[in-house]
Amino acid sequence: MPVAITLTVNGETLTRLVEPRETLADFLRRDLELTGTHTGCEMGVCGACLVMLDGLPAHACLMFAVQADGTRVETVEGLTGSAALADLQRAFHERNALQCGFCTPGMLISAEGLLARKAMPSREEIRDALSGNYCRCTGYEAIVDAIETVARRRAAGEAALPFAEEPA
Amino acid sequence: MNRPLSALDRPNSYIGRSVSRPNAKRLLAGRGRYVTDLVLPRMLHAAFLRSPYAHARIVAIDVDAARAMPGVRLVATGADLAKLCKPWTGTLDHFKGMTSVPQLPLPLEEVLWAGQAVVAVVADSRAEAEDAVEAIVIEFEELPAVVDIDLARAPGADRAAAGLENNLCFHSRLDTGGIDTIFADAAHVVEEEFHFGRHTAVTLEPRAIVADYDCSEGRLTVHHATQTPYQFQDLYSRHYGIPEARVRVIAPDIGGSFGMKLHVYHEDMAVVGLSMLTGRPVKFVADRVESFVSDIHARDHRVRARMALDDAGTILAMDVEDVTAIGPFSTYPRTSAVEGNQVIRLIGAPYRMRNYRAELSVVFQNKVQTSQYRAVGHPIACAVTERLLDMAAAKVGLDPAAIRERNLIPDDAYPCESPTGFRFEALSHQQCLARLKTMMGYERLRDEQATLRARGIHRGIGIATFVEISNPSPAFYGIGGARISAQDGAIVKVTPSGEVRCLISVTEQGQGTETIIGQIVADQLGIPCERVQVVTGDTEVTPHGGATWACRGAGIGGETALQAARRLRANILALAATILQAKPEALTLQDGIVVDAVTGAERISLAEIARIAYFRSDTLPPDASAQLSVAHHYAPQGYPFAFTNGIQGCHVELDVETGFVKILKHWVVEDCGRIINPLLVDEQMRGGVVQGLGAAFFEECLYNDGGQLTNGSLADYLVPMACEMPDIEIGHVETPTADTVLGAKGCGEAGTAAASAAALNAVNDALAPFGTSIAQIPMTPARLLKALGRI
Ligand code: FES
């Protein structure tokens, strides 16, 4: 039997009926069409499904949508809209820290989570923090470089340049 | 400040420049459109019942209960789909004597590996389809599973599939003659038996397909996460009897491929038939567990090899036997024999050796099919050659770098031919080795190694030289009868507002194809990069071509774009000359403006030319021809392949108590000819290296004796993680091919080609003081502890 849940997704509070067996990842992707959240393993290993749940990175594949009742969820779409990830996105773009892009939303959320915990992580700490994010394309180094750059820029108080193009 | 102006100082000189990928922005914003994301009106979902047995006869199938389950629209068996789909056989004519049993989307009588799809359920949701799969009852009669490569080849062995005479798919022998005598007389002989595990691509987005058959028009549209849309257009058309012009294959954003997504999979073929049977779009996305048991696997070789040398350490000959197991049939349409064939033909390729003998046996067994995956055959050939060379160095008393210096084909000896018949146009092994030694600080690392050894810290240094096949001509597949194109096509056109669109047959999986094509077109036309839009991945839109595989995107696709852009430029200038009443030779394009070729004075903008051509043709003279779209095809000519070369270095530290290896650093010097975008080339290298290091240390599909995959989940199968990977330093040497104007060769596979070989040599270097060695990858801690005699 479908169950009603109420949660805030990307700043919008909504109520939906969900199947008890539906994961949060499937709920976001299918019911809300937020397909920026990906699934690569559906068992909490690859990190492609990471979203911000009450401000902390969480695996959307590992929890049921019903468990997200009452929470605040932010996905890559929402974090792009609010420009929260703009400096990371820009640095990833400049450094070519993505190829196929399938791991990228999860990587950005992991990176954001790391930099919130630790402003100036070492390369080693960045690599450790990314252990739950698989990337099959890049070999990781460019991602580490991009995150390092953002940490430095944030520490220097550089205002994030917008990532999205403004409508003309 | 008197630096001479380089080509890069010219306006719009984009070839050779690091340009970020414009199409990466949507991926960063979560706006990628992968097949996995796709939803079509009235779309249904497929799930498959899979064989629990590695080999069994299907006695009876009962689908009645499944048909009655909620949401179920169709339950289809092998017989249902066989009525629509012609069988396929994965052989190529130029592999003489090759054999394989015909395949259908779903089997009729016999299952050939554990995980093979047997029955399809189509339902309103994937969950409902999976529920109904549970309700299917199949009676199997288990048959003996062929697993071991030696038992498989024994006389009277059980056969991996009913239609086979024996388990040998393909056999090949190369012999330059007199090998036994050379070995008998040689001052030094080294030999080894190597084992290369099976591994698999693990693209982060699994295989995904949506087939949409429109009965009203007899038209099939397939949204397919593949590298090769044209190949699949041809296959769907021929196997389902739909005229080619009514088959459209669209490859949108793809979450990684690495060669894995260009083969025919049973489920993908089935989904097309399921859409025809239901008259509705049908989607199938493999879940991760399904990926492990149905994506192609790769490698799986046992190589026995020896090398003969004279007393100074010059290679005299090599003698090789490769036995490789490929699953129960050969993959379609590219076969499963290319890998082994490349292994035996690439061994020894960087060196002056003239005498060579090799034997290849490609063997059937009851595991999932293996086929081409990034760097096809190269890692095996490279590891065998390079490890034997290190063993020889130790025996002769030479440093590993020195024995390579002695044996590499000199940079001034080209063109030349390998003993296996490969023709090399121009390679740069000596330059690359010298550069690598500098980058690594090779001598210093050796000193440091000696010092640390005295303190019980065991570091190893490994180097590995490689060649890589790129830009293949029809010699690869076309001559074998496969309808796989070696040419590419592009349409380049000026839009009414003076922008440029390039529609091209090469495809994008994140490596940056669209970016480099845009750079080439902008460069050749003389317009800003931002004004070029590149479109790929849709058979309805772009000309027919080979697309992206075997490192052909930059070399062949890039040359296609270059030639097309030059033709369009000539048309633009001719039209401008007509409008300006000037001579075309007196004009050139710069930053999107036609200027005087000598003075650089602005004459007319491209936008203005386009406006006149499209909207005011009445103002043109009657004989003026405004051809602002050009369609152009290019097929590789000259050498059958453009070989690239390079060398890699790996520095590791071995913990002899735990068997754990820390990769401290990795270096690559590579020569892929003309570099179009250094940023993208470097990241192709790094990504490739990490896949090679994965094979060296972590990745292996483990099977039990019954042919069951025992680690088929992402929690059990190890892929390299960020914390395990080193920083990778890249250096370049540029030897452009003279076969094209562009001069580019491939770079996507070079990283993978030699990384595992360099790692194998590094670990063995660390093991050397213990008088032991390892000749198997992945080099797991358990295997290393065993080599050390600790377990
Ligand atoms: S899909 Fe959630 S961790 Fe892989």
Ligand code: FES
């Ligand atoms: S960019 Fe493809 S998986 Fe990371």
